[in-house]
Amino acid sequence: MPTPLPTLTAELRDQWDLLRSRLDDLDDDVLAEPSAVAGWSVAELVAHLGRAMAVFSSCEPQPGDVEPLPLEEYVRGYAMGADEISRGTKALAAELGDDLLPRLDELAEAAFDRLAALTESGPDAVVLARRGPITVRDLVLTRIIELVAHGYDLATDLPAPVPVDAGARKIAAQALLDALNRVSGYDLQVGDEAAWIKAATGRITWPDAVAAAALRPEYLSDGLPDVSRFLPLI
Template sequence: MPTPLPTLTAELRDQWDLLRGRLEDLDHDVLAEPSAVPGWSVADLVAHLGRSIAAFSACEAQPAEVEPLSLGEYLRGYAMGAEEITRAAKTLAADLGDDPLPRLDELSEAAFERLAALTEAGPDAVVLARRGPITVRDLVLTRIIELVAHGYDLATDLPDPAPVDAGARRLAAEALLEALNWASGYDLQVGDEVAWIKTATGRLTWADAVAAGALRPEYLSDGLPDVSRFLPLI
């Protein structure tokens, strides 16, 4: 049974608040250093977090007859928009300057206000987001995935533990599994949430995923199929 939309939005808020609080621990000298995302500085990554949550502010409600993309289809659009995503992150990072947190707070406050309005239409209402039409429920899931994946990216620049909420991590892992099962036709289960999230988002190789037990078949007797051709999902 799908996770209720209020639960999804609450977990998204928890993950954002955790990340935002931990960003206070970032040394300003680190902002100009390379991040765990190739080609991005830590400042670029922080700016991208703000732009990720601000996706709600950029949404427009759509008529009921508009067909939404599936979660998997929407996630696949990231690759096609990679250059634009990088350009936008770097432009926003330059705009935020050496003290990005106040502006991040403004972006997130506006975003959560817009999200509250969008949820009034229900989880299956369709909105036009940056990568195409998508349901409100699935858009919230994409934001959870973004914040969790980049929480692990930021972990290399922050004191332990990684700034990832356990509930958000579970939802991100399940959503990415849903996208994989949709694409592959297999019925797999998550074995290790962290390893699976990092694999699905291109942070771990398939060989590393197998070694870490990231996924497992529904029935052990079936064996784990090689799904590397579907990866990364993002």
């Protein structure tokens, strides 16, 4: 059974609140340093969190006959839009400037207010987001995945523990596994949630994922297939 939309939105809020609570630990010196995302400073990565959430504020409901993209196809558009994403992130970071965290809070609250309105139409309602039409449910899933993945990115600049909520991590791992199973035709299970999320989002290599037991076959006798040609999903 799919996770109910109210549960997904609650987990998105939990992950946001946890991540946001830890950003106060970043001082100006750390914000100016290169982040774990190549080409971005830590401040730019933080600004990107606001940009990621702002998708709710900018998406528009679509007629009922519009066919939504599957989650895996929607997120595939990130690679094609990488230059635009980077330019938009850097521009937003420059706009937020010294008011980075207060302005980030404003973006997030506007996003959650808009999300509350969008969810009234149900999980299967279609909206036009940055990469194409997608259901509200899948759009929420993409935001959970993004905040979890960037939580691991920011963990290198923050004192322990890692700013990733356990419930959001579980949902992100399962959503990415479902996407892999659909594109590969395999029937795999998550072994280590963190390692699988990092592999699916290009943070670690497939050999590293295998070493960490990120995935496992449904039946041990089947052995683990090499799915490296499908990775990263994002």
